[in-house]
Amino acid sequence: MTLHPTISRIELTLVVGDGCAWTVPSTFRYEPSEPFAVHLQMTAGDYVVGWTFSRDLVADGLERPAGLGDVRVHPCLDEDGSAVVRLALSSPDGEAVLEVPAQELAQFLKESYCSVPVGSETEHLDVDAALADLLAGC
Numbered sequence: 001m002t003l004h005p006t007i008s009r010i011e012l013t014l015v016v017g018d019g020c021a022w023t024v025p026s027t028f029r030y031e032p033s034e035p036f037a038v039h040l041q042m043t044a045g046d047y048v049v050g051w052t053f054s055r056d057l058v059a060d061g062l063e064r065p066a067g068l069g070d071v072r073v074h075p076c077l078d079e080d081g082s083a084v085v086r087l088a089l090s091s092p093d094g095e096a097v098l099e100v101p102a103q104e105l106a107q108f109l110k111e112s113y114c115s116v117p118v119g120s121e122t123e124h125l126d127v128d129a130a131l132a133d134l135l136a137g138c
Contacts, residue, residue: 003032
């Protein structure tokens with residue numbers, strides 16, 4: 001059986017100081033062949049920025065503060081009182097805080113669980129292919 005990726009286009013809000021914010025067109029993608037990962041691709045003008053992080057981190061961040069270091073996630077309310085998830089991203093190039101509508105993020109996760117239920121991720125790993133990819137770079 002071939003499993004298909006889960007893809008959700010979600011508009012994020014880039015939170016900038018002094019109450020300023022910008023909308024950032026984004027795509028969340030879940031690939032059953034990478035069962036522990038979630039990919040986020042954001043577009044800003046001519047720039048496309050991608051991040052990959054744990055599906056469990058996203059799920060935890062819907063409920064409580066989660067993550068250390070480069071990716072931190074926590075639930076909160078936006079200025080209008082709507083439930084959002086704050087995604088704090090940090091790299092050597094800079095830092096960004098983004099807000100994701102909690103309901104849309106939860107729906108994305110729910111769809112990913114239909115493809116690969118929690119606890120069954122290792123059944124979808126292709127360790128031989130991952131090793132071949134790793135060794136190809138040597």
